[in-house]
Each structure stands twice: as C-alpha cells, then as structure tokens.
Amino acid sequence: MDPGWCYxxxxxxxxxxxxxxxxxxxxxxxxxxxxxxxxxxxNAEAGEESHGQYYDNCSLGRLSGFVLSDEGAATQKKxxxxxxxxxxxxxxxxxxxx
Amino acid sequence: MDSTAFWKxxxxxxxxxxTKQYTNQTVIVTGSNCGLGFEAARHFVRLNAAxxxxxxRTTSKGDTARQQILKSEKKDPSVVEVWPLDLSxxxxxxxxxxxxxxxxxxxxxxxxxxxxxxxxxxxEGNESSITTNVISPFLLSLLLLPxxxxxxxxxxxxxxxxxxxxxxxxxxxxxxxxxxxxxxxLAVKEKANMEDR
Numbered sequence: 001m002d003p004g005w006c007y008x009x010x011x012x013x014x015x016x017x018x019x020x021x022x023x024x025x026x027x028x029x030x031x032x033x034x035x036x037x038x039x040x041x042x043n044a045e046a047g048e049e050s051h052g053q054y055y056d057n058c059s060l061g062r063l064s065g066f067v068l069s070d071e072g073a074a075t076q077k078k079x080x081x082x083x084x085x086x087x088x089x090x091x092x093x094x095x096x097x098x
Numbered sequence: 099m100d101s102t103a104f105w106k107x108x109x110x111x112x113x114x115x116x117t118k119q120y121t122n123q124t125v126i127v128t129g130s131n132c133g134l135g136f137e138a139a140r141h142f143v144r145l146n147a148a149x150x151x152x153x154x155r156t157t158s159k160g161d162t163a164r165q166q167i168l169k170s171e172k173k174d175p176s177v178v179e180v181w182p183l184d185l186s187x188x189x190x191x192x193x194x195x196x197x198x199x200x201x202x203x204x205x206x207x208x209x210x211x212x213x214x215x216x217x218x219x220x221x222e223g224n225e226s227s228i229t230t231n232v233i234s235p236f237l238l239s240l241l242l243l244p245x246x247x248x249x250x251x252x253x254x255x256x257x258x259x260x261x262x263x264x265x266x267x268x269x270x271x272x273x274x275x276x277x278x279x280x281x282x283x284l285a286v287k288e289k290a291n292m293e294d295r
Contacts, residue, residue, distance in 0.1 A: 037137030038113035041145075043260045044125075044206050045118045054263075066272075075275045082281055087237055090188050097243045 120147035123255075124203050127152060128183060128238075129211025131159035134262065138208060139163070143171045143178060149201070153183035153194065153211070185211055185234040186221040195241035203249040207242055209235045210262040216292045224285050227295050235261065 043050065054063050066072045087094050125142045129135040130152040142150045150167075154160035160180035167178055181197065184190040198204060212231045221229045239259055246257040271294055277283035284290070 033133050034137040034140075035112060037134045037141060038116055040134060040138040040208055040210065040260060040262060041116035041118075041141050042113055044208065044258050045116075046258075048256070075272075078275070079280055082279060083233065083236060086233060086281060087240065090233075090237060091192065091241065094237070094240050097240045 116141050116145065118145065120145045120205070122148050122253075123205035124149040124201055125151070125206040125208070126198070126204060126242075127208040127210060128154075128185070130154060131156065131163040135208070135210040136163050136167075138210065139178075140167045140171065142206070143167050143173055146173075148177065150178050152178065152180045154180060155182070155184045155211075157182050183211075183238075185230040185238075186226060188222055188234070188237065191234055191238050191241070195238065198242055198245060201245070203253060204242060204245045204257060205249060205253075205255060206258050206260070207239070207246065208260045208262070209238065210260075211235075212262070215295075218287045218290050218292060220285060224281060225287075225290060225295070227292075228281065228284050 064072075067076070084095055120142055125139070125147045127135050127139045127142070127150065130139040131154045135152075139150050139152055152160045152163055154163070157180055160182075164178045164180050168175055181194060182190065183194045213227055215227055217226075219226050222233070223229075224233060239261075243259075246259065249255060249257050271291075273291075273294075274280050274283040274289075
C-alpha cells in the first residue's frame with residue numbers, strides 16, 4: 001500500500017540542497033504523519049478483496065505500467081525465485097510456511 | 099497514479115479517521131518509534147487493541163514512543179510493548195520471530211519500517227536498502243505466517259499483513275532486472291544508482 005506523501009524521518013540521511021528543496025515541497029504538500037497513518041489502518045481493516053492488491057491512499061490503486069506488463073510479470077517471477085533461494089539459505093525450510 | 103492525481107490527492111484527499119475497534123487483538127508495527135509507524139501504533143492503542151508491539155531498531159527510542167502513546171491514550175501500560183528488531187540483521191529478525199511465537203495470537207502485522215539511503219553499504223551481503231526493504235520484510239513475513247494462520251483458526255478471525263510501500267515504484271527504472279542474478283547485480287557498488295533505489 002502507499003500512504004501518500006507524509007512528514008516523517010524516512011529521508012533522515014539526506015542533506016544540503018536536496019534536503020532544503022525537499023523540505024519546502026513537503027511543507028506545502030505533505031500530509032501530517034497522523035493523517036498518513038490512517039491509510040495503514042484503512043488497509044489493516046480491508047476485507048478479502050484487498051488480498052495481494054496494491055492500495056493507493058485507501059482505495060485500490062494502479063501499479064506501474066512496468067509491473068503490469070509481460071516483462072514485469074517475468075521479472076516478478078525471476079525476483080521471487082532468486083529471493084526464495086536467499087530466504088531458504090537464511091532459514092532452511094522457510095518456504096514451507098507458505 | 100499519475101502526477102496530477104498524486105498532487106491532487108496530497109492537497110484534497112484526506113483519509114477518514116479510523117474508528118474500527120481492535121478489541122482482544124494483538125498488533126505488531128515495525129518502524130514505530132516515529133513517523134507513520136508511530137501514529138499507526140497510536141491509533142491501534144486508541145482503538146483498544148489488547149497488545150501493540152512497537153518493533154524498533156533502537157529500543158530507547160521505542161521506550162520514548164511507548165511513553166508518548168501511553169500518555170496520550172491513557173491505556174494500561176501492559177498494552178504497549180517495545181521489542182527490538184533490526185531489519186539489517188537476519189539474526190535479529192529470527193530472534194524477534196522466535197519471541198513472537200510465544201504470543202497467544204498475532205492479528206495485524208504492519209511492515210512499515212524502511213530506509214532510503216544514498217550511501218552504498220552492504221548488510222548481510224546485499225546493498226542495505228535491499229536487505230532492509232526487500233529481503234528482511236519477506237523473511238519476517240514468512241517466519242510469522244504460521245502464527246497468523248494459527249490465529250485465524252483459533253480465533254476465527256482474518257489476520258492482516260500490511261506492507262507499506264510507495265507509488266514511486268512507478269518511477270524506478272530498475273536496470274538490474276536484466277542481470278542473471280538480480281540480487282547479486284544490486285550488490286555491485288560500482289554499478290549502483292542509489293537514486294533509482
């Protein structure tokens with residue numbers, strides 16, 4: 001899910017001009033973190049129809065063109081296979097949890 | 099969503115104030131000592147969750163967050179707990195998951211913790227933002243999945259796993275997808291474009 005643009009410390013490693021410009025935009029457009037957190041709650045109470053879906057704010061969102069494309073689907077499979085290998089190395093048998 | 103929709107949503111759309119109750123439920127929120135995770139945890143406490151666990155990297159910050167939540171929501175101190183969780187360490191994640199097995203139930207797992215960094219460093223053999231934002235959440239999710247299932251069966255409920263991500267995935271080029279091994283490619287410092295991450 002995506003909570004929109006909120007005030008938070010996720011950019012805490014930035015500095016200089018980038019940070020200054022970011023702060024200006026943020027002051028105008030960003031949501032307070034409390035308001036942003038409401039999207040998390042909305043998704044926590046969503047029903048079965050939300051399973052595996054991408055939510056933007058509090059409603060069903062649109063994934064990027066790449067993710068939805070054939071190449072995206074192939075990449076998704078590839079990433080999953082490689083991620084699964086990594087996870088099995090960290091904790092053998094973990095894929096049995098799915 | 100496209101750019102206009104994004105800016106419009108930032109200015110004009112306000113998510114509604116949460117009112118659903120979480121009575122008897124156990125909620126875990128990662129990255130909850132500040133920001134979105136903190137406010138989400140505070141909502142869950144306000145909405146009468148039986149247990150809210152702040153899973154944080156720095157427990158002293160977690161303790162401060164816990165005090166702030168208890169002060170504003172005036173619930174029993176036993177409702178909020180602080181557990182250490184460092185998503186750049188697989189050992190930390192395994193310890194956390196082991197401890198979580200002893201909970202009577204887990205109803206909601208909010209994976210909110212994440213990092214945005216322009217410095218390329220390796221943690222657990224991969225670039226740090228890949229470890230923290232990709233591998234570790236999956237590891238934690240899969241380790242806790244049996245507990246979520248057990249909760250569903252035992253209490254006849256629908257546990258939730260919420261992953262906080264970002265619409266900026268629309269803008270990521272992700273050239274590493276073309277490599278044979280994507281994760282190894284992402285761990286090569288010389289080729290890393292940290293802006294794209």
